[in-house]
Amino acid sequence: TNVANWWDNGNKHISFSRGGSGFIAFNDDTGDLKQTLQTGLLGVTYCDIISGDMFQTRLLKGTYCDIISGDIFHNGLSEGTYCDIISRDMFNTGLSKGTYYDIISGDMFQTRLSEGTYCDIISGDMFQTRLSEGTYCDIISCDMFQTGMSEGTYCDIISRDMFNTGLSKGTYCDIISGDMFQTRLSE
Structure with a gap:
């Protein structure tokens, strides 16, 4: 995939996109970057991946953007359920049937997926096993x-x-x- 949306400040900041991913790089620079960058990605709100603050993608209900890979995926979670893209933990309040346990972080989360559907807790993607108990x-x-x-x-x-x-x-x-x-x- 070709590089697109190249930008640099003529010094130590660059950004570009490739396929469905956007990249930004800083090289030994103490100054702040205050620049609107073109990523070629969907027009959504992204998360500050340094602080781990939550974000609203403005995508369809239950659809989230993995801003590390740039992939868009439907996690099957209800509106108001968010994904912490640092730990990838899913969480919601008032959990019930269909609540699963994130065995890496120990957090509980609600998939709201049908029986036999599981969450890949490494990538955060949901998938249907269609396999028996x-x-x-x-x-x-x-x-x-x-x-x-x-x-x-x-x-x-x-x-x-x-x-x-x-x-x-x-x-x-x-x-x-x-x-x-x-x-x-x-x-």
């Missing part, structure tokens, strides 16, 4: 696989080892640390 998604590689194990059996998504937590329904295993915890969320 007991089938899980490897959230690192996005590969789908069938554990063939009963409810309450989980897969370590790092090593792909299978294990039974022996914990009751609604109790989950932190697959990073191996600690067990109760989410206290409804099914």
